[in-house]
Amino acid sequence: MTRPAIRGKPVAMTRWFLLPLVALVAPASAVPQAATPVAAAAPRPALIVPTVVARYPHDSAAFTEGLIWNGGQLVESVGLEGQSDVRRVDLATGKVTARATIPAAQFGEGLAAWKGQLVSLTWHDGIAHRWSATSLKRLGTLRYSGEGWGLASDATGLVRSDGSATLTxxxxxxxxxxxxxxxxxxxxxxxxxxxxxxxxxxxLANVWHQPFIVRIDPASGRVTGVIDLRAIVAEVGATDPEAVANGIAWDAAKRRLFVTGKRWPTVFEIRLPR
Ligand SMILES: [Ca+2]
Incomplete structure (x- = not known):
């Protein structure tokens, strides 16, 4: 591809941050030849290159839409109509130890834990399912407006993505x-x-169809870092264009970060440089 230019200068391949970040914000053909004043003034996010410290098996049929660490296991939300479920998964073996199915007409999406319960989204239905975190028994549903993509919990509540630049x-x-x-x-x-x-x-947020996770300041919304998954994506070697990185789970107790993707055969435990 033609190398785009930033601020009138050609992009050197050794300048790691330009091509991937340009790709994140706009197609190369749409990149202006000179940065806008806003872009020029904005601080450039840091590139974060992770180290793979362990690999675990992952169901290569799972269309991963959400991943968390809960109760000593991975819990995963799997998408596609008629194939969606929420499942507890043994890390070492990749075996499913409990499973709850999503109604066949719904496309399962993001997943988060909150006080002994799990909440999982659906793509277009505006329905969130509530589950017992341990048994995966269905506890009820909640409604929300807009699309459901990703979901996560922080100390105060839930945060949802919908495919746009807005987090709710x-x-x-x-x-x-x-x-x-x-x-x-x-x-x-x-x-x-x-x-x-x-x-x-x-x-942390996966960017759809990009081999990157961005790190977002929850107060300002500014991306402060980009976790580079290109080596991991290359190792997976998926030929399906939808087999994208789309699973991030954090084991806070052991400070382990796990990443996987749709139909990937592997869950990677990664470590970020300090
Ligand atoms: Ca997650």
């Missing part, structure tokens, strides 16, 4: 909207935010 913070008991946040990358809104996880107060 919800009351965890009712899903009432508390506030919204526009996520910006180098001064521009960053869309396609997908699977979410809250790690040490920052929001």
């Amino acid at each position: 913070f919800h009351d965890p008991a009712t899903l009432a909207v508390r506030r919204t946040l526009t996520v910006s990358f180098a001064g521009r809104p960053l869309t396609q935010l997908n699977e979410l996880e809250v790690v040490d107060g920052a929001i």
Whole structure:
């Protein structure tokens, strides 16, 4: 591909941050030849190159839409109409130890835990399912407006993505909207935010169809870092264009970060540089 230019200069391949970040904010053909004043003034996010410290098996049929660490296991939300479920998964073996199915007409999406319960989204139905975290027994449903993509919990409630640059913070008991946040990358809104996880107060988000996880300041919405999954995506070697990175789980007790993707055969435990 033709290398785009930033601020009138050609992009050197050794300048790691330009091509991937340009790809995140706009198609290369749409990148202006000179940065806008807003973009020029915005701080450039840091590139974060993770180290893979362990690999675990993952169901290569699972269309991963949400991933969390809960009660000593992974819990995963799997999508597609007629195939959606929420499942508890043994990390070491990848075996499903409990499963709850989503109604066949619904497309399962993001998943988060809140006080002994799980909440899972659906893509277009505006229905969130509530489950017992331990048994996966269905406890009821809640309603929300808009699309459901990713979901995560922080100390105060739930945060949802919908494929746009907006994150919506919800009351965890009712899903009432508390506030919204526009996520910006180098001064521009960053869309396609997908699977979410809250790690040490920052929001991590997969960017759909990109081999990156962005780290978001929950107060300003600014992307402060980009976790580079390109080596992991290359290792997976998926040929299906929809087999994208879309699972992030954080084991806070052991400070382990797990990533996987749709139909990936592997869950990667990664470590970020300090
Ligand atoms: Ca997650």
